[in-house]
Amino acid sequence: MSSEASSSPPPPAGQTCAACMHRRRQCEPGCVLAPYFRPEHWERFVAVNRVYGADNVANLLAELPPEQRPHAAATLVFEARAAIKYPVYRCVSYVVVLQQMLKEKQGQLAAAREELAGYVFAAATALQPFGAGSAPSPATQAGAVPMRQGGGPEAKEAGVQFQRGQPQPERTSR
Numbered sequence: 562m563s564s565e566a567s568s569s570p571p572p573p574a575g576q577t578c579a580a581c582m583h584r585r586r587q588c589e590p591g592c593v594l595a596p597y598f599r600p601e602h603w604e605r606f607v608a609v610n611r612v613y614g615a616d617n618v619a620n621l622l623a624e625l626p627p628e629q630r631p632h633a634a635a636t637l638v639f640e641a642r643a644a645i646k647y648p649v650y651r652c653v654s655y656v657v658v659l660q661q662m663l664k665e666k667q668g669q670l671a672a673a674r675e676e677l678a679g680y681v682f683a684a685a686t687a688l689q690p691f692g693a694g695s696a697p698s699p700a701t702q703a704g705a706v707p708m709r710q711g712g713g714p715e716a717k718e719a720g721v722q723f724q725r726g727q728p729q730p731e732r733t734s735r
Contacts, residue, residue: 579606580615593623597634605638612641 577587580594583606588595594615598606609618618637622630640652647654 576600579603580610580619583607583610584615593619593630597622597631608641608645609637612644613637 577600578592578595579598579600579602581588581592582600582603594606598609606615609615613621621637622633625633643652643655650657
């Protein structure tokens with residue numbers, strides 16, 4: 562995760578953590594919130610307090626083993642910020658956005674694979690020696706190789722399509 566997930570030492574003596582500062586108390590030596598809600602990161606505690614409450618967060622962190630507390634505190638901050646920003650869907654909103662991005666990228670990948678397959682097929686058929694009766698028919702080529710419209714309006718009217726990789730006829734100006 563980020564540096565926010567790591568446990569830092571409690572604030573120096575005389576300095577109060579963000580949680581105790583918010584509660585208007587002096588930070589005790591064994592304050593369970595001090596390593597995760599330093600005074601310079603007070604906005605993290607404000608978000609967590611607004612969504613979960615300071616006492617609930619303190620009790621939750623106190624019940625966890627010390628090695629799990631940094632991750633739990635970072636998760637609480639992430640979820641609290643999501644709950645404030647997106648009150649209806651909370652963290653699920655991030656999942657939905659990521660799923661949409663994944664679906665879009667999968668579609669782009671499928672299109673790229675299709676295009677690549679067309680180039681590979683065109684290159685393979687261009688390298689094959691054509692003997693008597695071995696040339697593929699235009700209907701076979703049209704079904705296997707993606708076609709691109711080309712040649713301008715005259716070619717479209719005549720029903721001419723050019724395959725990728727094929728030289729297109731030179732156009733003459735009228």
